[in-house]
Amino acid sequence: MPPKAKAAGKGRGPPKRKLAEAFPPGEVLTDTGKKSWKLGSPIGQGGFGLLYLADENSSKTVGADAPYVIKVEPSDNGPLFSELKFYMRAAKPDLIQSWTKSHKLKYLGVPKYWGSGLHEKGDKRYRFMVMDRFGLDLQKKFEESGRQFPRKLVLQLGLRLLDILEYIHEHEYVHADVKASNLLLSHKNPNQVYLVDYGLAYRYSPEGILKEYKEDPKRCHDGTIEFTSIDAHKGVSPCRRSDLEIMGYCMIQWLCGKLPWEDKLQDPLYVRDSKIQCRDDISAFMSKCFPSQDKPEELQKFMEEVKTLSYTDKPAYQKLRSILEAGLKSVGAKDDDKLEFSSALNGAGPSSSAKKIPKRKRVVDYKEDSNDESYVTPTKKRKSPKKKDINGVKKVASANKASPVNVAATPKNKLVETGTQTTPGLKRARGRPKKKVDPVE
Numbered sequence: 001m002p003p004k005a006k007a008a009g010k011g012r013g014p015p016k017r018k019l020a021e022a023f024p025p026g027e028v029l030t031d032t033g034k035k036s037w038k039l040g041s042p043i044g045q046g047g048f049g050l051l052y053l054a055d056e057n058s059s060k061t062v063g064a065d066a067p068y069v070i071k072v073e074p075s076d077n078g079p080l081f082s083e084l085k086f087y088m089r090a091a092k093p094d095l096i097q098s099w100t101k102s103h104k105l106k107y108l109g110v111p112k113y114w115g116s117g118l119h120e121k122g123d124k125r126y127r128f129m130v131m132d133r134f135g136l137d138l139q140k141k142f143e144e145s146g147r148q149f150p151r152k153l154v155l156q157l158g159l160r161l162l163d164i165l166e167y168i169h170e171h172e173y174v175h176a177d178v179k180a181s182n183l184l185l186s187h188k189n190p191n192q193v194y195l196v197d198y199g200l201a202y203r204y205s206p207e208g209i210l211k212e213y214k215e216d217p218k219r220c221h222d223g224t225i226e227f228t229s230i231d232a233h234k235g236v237s238p239c240r241r242s243d244l245e246i247m248g249y250c251m252i253q254w255l256c257g258k259l260p261w262e263d264k265l266q267d268p269l270y271v272r273d274s275k276i277q278c279r280d281d282i283s284a285f286m287s288k289c290f291p292s293q294d295k296p297e298e299l300q301k302f303m304e305e306v307k308t309l310s311y312t313d314k315p316a317y318q319k320l321r322s323i324l325e326a327g328l329k330s331v332g333a334k335d336d337d338k339l340e341f342s343s344a345l346n347g348a349g350p351s352s353s354a355k356k357i358p359k360r361k362r363v364v365d366y367k368e369d370s371n372d373e374s375y376v377t378p379t380k381k382r383k384s385p386k387k388k389d390i391n392g393v394k395k396v397a398s399a400n401k402a403s404p405v406n407v408a409a410t411p412k413n414k415l416v417e418t419g420t421q422t423t424p425g426l427k428r429a430r431g432r433p434k435k436k437v438d439p440v441e
């Protein structure tokens, strides 16, 4: 039996996590810096908490174009704790701003952290975090585009992801769960994309000290099964090369529609072995993904460059950028900062294999943030397709027949669940502090 399937849920689950109750619009929360924020309507639901539209507190009501969201979870739930640690360490607006400036970037797709705190209501205590508000996620765009993105778009997304990953890697973290559903478009600017969901982010280099390679059979296959890295399949904590490998699989899927192992995602060992085979013969892998089209040479080179990285190596981000830029050049395009989703630009419509399939959920069997805090995540089986997201537009929960409903048109505070991210039978769990160290206390 695959290790993950054995570990899934049975007997190891933590107590059921409570979802934060729906706060009424107008609820005021005060963060640790004494700044007050006002909640608007709920905008999304994660596995462990709710997201609300929000704004700085004033006499005005928080409308549909609010610039912030607030994530709220019961204070004894772990996941927001882990994510919050990342945001507090690496996503302060000043830090992002100065990096953007010094690296001459037009923007950096890391959400800014605006504050956090604890909020008491009745006899309950909640942890909250304020962040930028975004728009649609790229998984929806991918489905809308018949599960294929144009080459120019894929390469531009790759370039933006390299900016993001270089930044978070240089700030001691890896993301470990890059995928289209974690890439959100800016609420205001349709040409900007942001990487969200740092619930699985791992501090691979606390105070600059790199974690050592160590396989742990109990932690195999963490992440989202089709994209997760070979390191994660082997139960090794994610590192910089893992993020790049995951990103490579994403780009290939966006371009060809379907990765070779996608028909057998219920078998993590099969997925792991397929990825290992592909790494051993990248050219054959590319031929499988692009049987009837020209193989995108740049993606092959990208994967080959990633393959050269050892566990602790710092990736050559600039070389990787040049590889993707050469790809843009080869199709007569340039990085003009416009994200165009129309597949006509590809010169090819969606491939026959590029049909709609249900979105996968991610799996994680542990969480560890080293330094002074260590996390052990008891496995948790997540309730099925209970998702979420709204971003001004919600989808109703029939797996792939999305009916967009404007959140403003839904009954007050009533979340419409969406069915986007489930692979039946696989579990998902998130980090939980072993020691009770509260970052906002």
Ligand SMILES: Nc1ncnc2c1ncn2[C@@H]1O[C@H](COP(=O)(O)OP(=O)(O)OP(=O)(O)O)[C@@H](O)[C@H]1O
Pocket: 043, 044, 045, 046, 047, 048, 049, 051, 069, 071, 079, 111, 131, 132, 133, 134, 135, 137, 181, 184, 196, 197, 199, 388, 389, 390, 391, 430
């Ligand atoms: N800053 C944001 N602005 C707008 N929408 C967001 C923002 N962050 C997340 N979302 C959307 O809200 C939904 C819930 O996000 P959240 O990160 O809580 O869920 P998740 O990715 O499943 O995380 P969890 O790991 O808690 O399950 C997602 O569909 C996501 O696209």
